Amino acid sequence: MVSARRNDDEQAARWNGPGGSAWVELQPVLDGMFRPLETLLVDAVSAQKPGRVLDVGCGAGGVTLALARRLGPASRCVGVDISGPLVTAARERAEREATAADFVHADAQEHAFEPASFDAVVSRFGVMFFSDPVRAFANLRRASTDRARLRLIVWRGPAENPFMTTAQRAAAPLVPGLPTRRPDEPGQFAFADADRVRGILTEGGWAGVDLRPVDVECVFPESALLRYITRLGPVSQVLGELDEETRGRVVETVRAAFDPFVEGEDVRFTAACWVVDAHGSSFR
Numbered sequence: 001m002v003s004a005r006r007n008d009d010e011q012a013a014r015w016n017g018p019g020g021s022a023w024v025e026l027q028p029v030l031d032g033m034f035r036p037l038e039t040l041l042v043d044a045v046s047a048q049k050p051g052r053v054l055d056v057g058c059g060a061g062g063v064t065l066a067l068a069r070r071l072g073p074a075s076r077c078v079g080v081d082i083s084g085p086l087v088t089a090a091r092e093r094a095e096r097e098a099t100a101a102d103f104v105h106a107d108a109q110e111h112a113f114e115p116a117s118f119d120a121v122v123s124r125f126g127v128m129f130f131s132d133p134v135r136a137f138a139n140l141r142r143a144s145t146d147r148a149r150l151r152l153i154v155w156r157g158p159a160e161n162p163f164m165t166t167a168q169r170a171a172a173p174l175v176p177g178l179p180t181r182r183p184d185e186p187g188q189f190a191f192a193d194a195d196r197v198r199g200i201l202t203e204g205g206w207a208g209v210d211l212r213p214v215d216v217e218c219v220f221p222e223s224a225l226l227r228y229i230t231r232l233g234p235v236s237q238v239l240g241e242l243d244e245e246t247r248g249r250v251v252e253t254v255r256a257a258f259d260p261f262v263e264g265e266d267v268r269f270t271a272a273c274w275v276v277d278a279h280g281s282s283f284r
Contacts (some may be wrong), residue, residue, distance in 0.1 A: 011186070012107070015083035022231040024089045027060040029228065033220040034124065037153050037271065038063050041124055042216070044275075045081055045151055046070040050120035054143065055079040056108045057126015061090030061101065067122070068094075068101040079120075080104040080111065081126070109136035113143035120144075124153045128190040137204030150206055152276040154191035156213065157183070163190065163261055163269035167235040170257035174250050175242070179234045197230055197276060206278035216271045222262050229254050 014020070023030065031038075041063060045053065051074070055064040058079025068077040079101065081087050087105040094101045109130050121140050130136040144150075158165045158181065165181075172178055181187050184196075187282065191197050194211045201209045220228070230236055235254060239247050261269050 011131070012082055015081075016085065018237075020083035020085040020275070022236070023059060023083070024085050026224070026227060026231060027062075027089065029220050029224045029251075031060075031062045032099035033218045034062075034271075036216045036218065037124055037273065038066055038218070041151060041153055042066045042070055045120055045122050045149070048120065048149055049076070050081065050118075050149070051076070051196040052076045052118045053120045053122060054113075054118040054140070055126075056121060056123040057081055057138065058090060058103065059086050059092050059126070061086075061212070063124050064090065064103070065094060065097060065099050065100050066111060068099050073100055077101045078104060080108045082107050094102070098115070109139060111139070113139070115142055116145045118144045119148050121150045122150060122152070125155065125188075127152055128154055128188060129186045131186055134203045135198045135199055137206060141205035141280070146280040147281055148277070148280045152191075152274075153214075154197070154274050154276060155189050156272040156274055157192035158189050161189075161270075163258075163271075164233075166257050166261075167229055167233050167254045170254045171235045171250050172267050174246065174253060175235070175238055177198055178238060181234070191274065191276075194274065197274070201276070201278050207282070209276070209278045209282050212275045212277075214275050216273065217268060218271050219266050222265050222267050225258060225262070225267050226251070226255060229258070235238050 043232065045067060053067055053075065058064045058081045061079050064077050064079035068075065071077065079090055083104050087103045090103045109132060121144055155161060168178055181189055183189055183192055197211060198209045230239060230251060244249065261267050
């Protein structure tokens, strides 16, 4: 319990501090990068015509707003995120776009959602950071109707996603003690093991759990690569602790390691993911 609380505190501090601010800064880049995955999620969920949708780990609201636009004013789309800066950005974005969507600054693992208030629960890369994922998905199950559908997009393992580990591998010889990504702990690859995911969702009260692998090409401008390297991920978290000379060598080494992914003015990589589907106990 102490370990879980520590992780909750660390996640809150990260996403309400430098981590959240970095995602706000780079949101246009990230939105473009992950647009194919957003489309995959929005197409599938909107085809079911849910009236009330919850987007977990909504970030700056890209998926929530895309669903709200697609489903129209008769629907109610709500995004929830632990990051205050990202929720603020999402609300401002909704206002600019005049898109009807609500955003809640809260930890979805603990938040007291109104029971049976959603027909669909969705997430794109927003559910891998729970300290107690069974508890989190049980909470989301209580917030859903018995006929609700769950659809998630999560990362498969690091071996299948070399782009996502390039910075850490390149920096490791120069920066001893970089944070280690453990597959059974909260983090980017926490849902890589299909059997573990099935167990979490089933124990959390969801039925019909199914995982399907998808590989999607993602693209973003090469001009944004240096900001991506220095603002996001485990390496970015330690750059500020290094002296100027070491920091320069790390950034140069890491940037060179991404050369295989650069094609002209673009960076291209394959996102190896699971599409996870489940439903409430009374779904037919």
